[in-house]
Amino acid sequence: xxxxxxxRAPHERGVPGAGRAAAAAPLRTRRCRAAPPTTTxxxxxxxxxxxxTCEVGGVLHTPHPSSFLNNNTSFAEEFRIRGNECxxxxxxxxxxxxxxxxxxxGNHGVALWGRADSxxxxxxxxxxxxxxxxxxxxxxxxxPKWGDLVRxxxxxAEDGRLATRRDWHITDAITGAYLGAATSxxxxxxxxxxxxxxxxxxxxxxxxxxxxxxxxxxxxxxATKRKLPDFPADAALTGPLVSARRSDVDPNGHIxxxxxxxxxxxxxxxxxxxxxxxxEVEMDFKAECHAGDTVQVLGHPLTxxxxxxxxxxxxxxxxxxxxxxxxxxxxTTWVPKAKK
Amino acid sequence: xxxxxxxRAPHERGVPGAGRAAAAAPLRTRRCRAAPPTTTxxxxxxxxxxxxTCEVGGVLHTPHPSSFLNNNTSFAEEFRIRGNECxxxxxxxxxxxxxxxxxxxGNHGVALWGRADSxxxxxxxxxxxxxxxxxxxxxxxxxPKWGDLVRxxxxxAEDGRLATRRDWHITDAITGAYLGAATSxxxxxxxxxxxxxxxxxxxxxxxxxxxxxxxxxxxxxxATKRKLPDFPADAALTGPLVSARRSDVDPNGHIxxxxxxxxxxxxxxxxxxxxxxxxEVEMDFKAECHAGDTVQVLGHPLTxxxxxxxxxxxxxxxxxxxxxxxxxxxxTTWVPKAKK
Numbered sequence: 001x002x003x004x005x006x007x008r009a010p011h012e013r014g015v016p017g018a019g020r021a022a023a024a025a026p027l028r029t030r031r032c033r034a035a036p037p038t039t040t041x042x043x044x045x046x047x048x049x050x051x052x053t054c055e056v057g058g059v060l061h062t063p064h065p066s067s068f069l070n071n072n073t074s075f076a077e078e079f080r081i082r083g084n085e086c087x088x089x090x091x092x093x094x095x096x097x098x099x100x101x102x103x104x105x106g107n108h109g110v111a112l113w114g115r116a117d118s119x120x121x122x123x124x125x126x127x128x129x130x131x132x133x134x135x136x137x138x139x140x141x142x143x144p145k146w147g148d149l150v151r152x153x154x155x156x157a158e159d160g161r162l163a164t165r166r167d168w169h170i171t172d173a174i175t176g177a178y179l180g181a182a183t184s185x186x187x188x189x190x191x192x193x194x195x196x197x198x199x200x201x202x203x204x205x206x207x208x209x210x211x212x213x214x215x216x217x218x219x220x221x222x223a224t225k226r227k228l229p230d231f232p233a234d235a236a237l238t239g240p241l242v243s244a245r246r247s248d249v250d251p252n253g254h255i256x257x258x259x260x261x262x263x264x265x266x267x268x269x270x271x272x273x274x275x276x277x278x279x280e281v282e283m284d285f286k287a288e289c290h291a292g293d294t295v296q297v298l299g300h301p302l303t304x305x306x307x308x309x310x311x312x313x314x315x316x317x318x319x320x321x322x323x324x325x326x327x328x329x330x331x332t333t334w335v336p337k338a339k340k
Numbered sequence: 341x342x343x344x345x346x347x348r349a350p351h352e353r354g355v356p357g358a359g360r361a362a363a364a365a366p367l368r369t370r371r372c373r374a375a376p377p378t379t380t381x382x383x384x385x386x387x388x389x390x391x392x393t394c395e396v397g398g399v400l401h402t403p404h405p406s407s408f409l410n411n412n413t414s415f416a417e418e419f420r421i422r423g424n425e426c427x428x429x430x431x432x433x434x435x436x437x438x439x440x441x442x443x444x445x446g447n448h449g450v451a452l453w454g455r456a457d458s459x460x461x462x463x464x465x466x467x468x469x470x471x472x473x474x475x476x477x478x479x480x481x482x483x484p485k486w487g488d489l490v491r492x493x494x495x496x497a498e499d500g501r502l503a504t505r506r507d508w509h510i511t512d513a514i515t516g517a518y519l520g521a522a523t524s525x526x527x528x529x530x531x532x533x534x535x536x537x538x539x540x541x542x543x544x545x546x547x548x549x550x551x552x553x554x555x556x557x558x559x560x561x562x563a564t565k566r567k568l569p570d571f572p573a574d575a576a577l578t579g580p581l582v583s584a585r586r587s588d589v590d591p592n593g594h595i596x597x598x599x600x601x602x603x604x605x606x607x608x609x610x611x612x613x614x615x616x617x618x619x620e621v622e623m624d625f626k627a628e629c630h631a632g633d634t635v636q637v638l639g640h641p642l643t644x645x646x647x648x649x650x651x652x653x654x655x656x657x658x659x660x661x662x663x664x665x666x667x668x669x670x671x672t673t674w675v676p677k678a679k680k
Contacts, residue, residue, distance in 0.1 A: 084598065147455060245603070
């Protein structure tokens with residue numbers, strides 16, 4: 001029953017038991033063995049089916065349970081990269097990594113303080129105060145592929161009188177290889193007044209007791225908090241006008257800030273997007289977006305695009321609302337892809 | 341170091357150890373115990389850190405390993421719902437579920453035939469042939485929340501002379517509760533000619549040996565393959581013009597078809613989006629999209645929107661390219677949300 005679709009250009013996707021006819025792997029099923037003893041959540045699970053299961057862990061890695069490390073001062077989770085998180089080169093794109101930073105940060109809070117009924121997890125004593133990210137810097141040495149298991153370890157630190165910091169260390173969970181790192185700056189504001197508000201000393205000291213001492217940092221301090229230039233009046237690059245989608249709304253009721261990054265990448269020249277890897281992004285968050293908001297996507301090269309092989313390229317990015325208000329500014333650094 | 345952001349409207353997101361100040365859960369860390377013996381992928385892992393880890397499985401569920409079931413005729417995986425996959429009500433949206441359908445379908449192929457170097461997994465003997473989805477129908481009784489562990493079991497069947505079918509059964513992995521089901525129709529086409537092409541008998545019989553016998557179906561046959569009406573000339577609803585983003589490209593080099601669904605939802609009236617749950621979507625795939633394509637989003641009510649409490653609402657949806665070519669047509673069915 002073909003239902004009248006045009007067979008010349010239907011949508012290719014997924015596998016009803018197969019997919020693109022590219023590989024020559026032999027037809028095989030994985031070795032069977034008895035179901036392993038469950039560990040972490042055994043008491044909550046319904047009884048396992050009596051039929052023996054065939055494990056496929058050799059090709060489909062199973063994440064280790066989420067865990068605290070280093071005397072409970074850091075937290076680690078593993079994620080298997082999904083197909084829809086990868087582009088045509090089968091590698092995860094930067095928005096995938098940015099989403100995982102959010103997830104492991106949120107789950108760190110959940111692991112410490114339990115799950116909140118609204119928004120993300122929250123720390124007792126934080127009444128009317130919320131943490132908001134003002135800056136995230138993400139540096140990737142290599143991107144994982146579809147099916148790779150990545151491990152993110154995260155921890156926090158104080159950062160001056162009003163700010164706090166969260167860092168992430170990203171590795172390949174199977175090989176242990178270093179993939180990248182990220183650091184972020186957060187402030188606390190009063191939910192009602194929307195003004196900067198100091199964390200009460202009692203909350204701050206309790207919170208710091210959960211941070212590494214002495215503080216750990218994933219990136220050299222001199223490589224972080226580099227000021228972003230003002231965005232020029234004559235942007236050389238523009239992306240399509242963006243309308244924030246309902247499906248981009250997160251549990252806080254705002255547009256997930258990872259969307260900003262995917263919008264901004266639309267303004268990068270095609271040659272750079274294809275031939276370079278995005279090595280680093282430094283993002284300043286300036287305002288929030290809601291579903292239905294219209295956003296202008298601007299970009300500007302900071303390097304000479306006619307530079308030859310081997311040279312890194314940098315761009316400045318800005319997202320603006322129709323009234324000119326800046327939502328987000330960022331700098332991206334791109335390095336040429338390795339020749340195959 | 342606040343770096344000059346406007347503190348009145350910064351971007352709220354994630355938790356540097358906390359988040360929104362909403363819950364009153366006591367400050368606690370989870371009980372510690374020795375690291376569990378690893379099971380599935382133990383031989384591939386680097387040695388575990390010597391420090392004891394604190395498990396947080398009671399609140400952060402760990403997926404069971406992917407597995408074959410029922411004499412290798414079905415395949416199951418578990419996924420923990422991420423924060424960025426949920427909307428303001430903390431529940432997963434339909435695009436999250438649709439992405440998981442793709443992932444478990446793709447991984448079923450990987451588990452059977454290994455990982456391909458391009459596109460998704462592929463079955464030996466499929467030279468120049470690819471499976472393409474022509475139709476997916478997804479019915480959800482309930483949506484999981486952030487942190488819930490969902491389990492998807494999938495299997496395939498033949499469907500007439502040229503088509504094949506893949507079904508999915510979706511449950512809460514912790515409670516076993518039924519969440520939803522999906523079924524899909526696939527055809528094989530020749531990659532070079534782009535024409536419908538029959539699967540060679542030898543490949544088909546080998547493939548069918550991996551399907552349940554007799555065939556299993558997650559939805560009653562009379563509830564599937566219901567023809568979608570022609571889209572009316574005078575669409576009552578339009579969404580913003582969409583520009584397909586680079587970050588929406590999947591490993592096949594096309595726009596991930598789940599994006600179609602998120603685009604189409606933009607045309608649904610706000611009242612319906614807020615007050616109703618999307619219970620079912622029936623999608624016909626008619627053409628593929630590439631990054632940069634511009635797509636018109638159209639919708640049309642099939643029910644009287646002035647109907648009162650308790651009535652389901654239905655919409656017809658279409659996505660069209662500027663030349664009028666239809667990319668995708670769908671019908672959505674919405675039921676009122678339960679009163680809290």
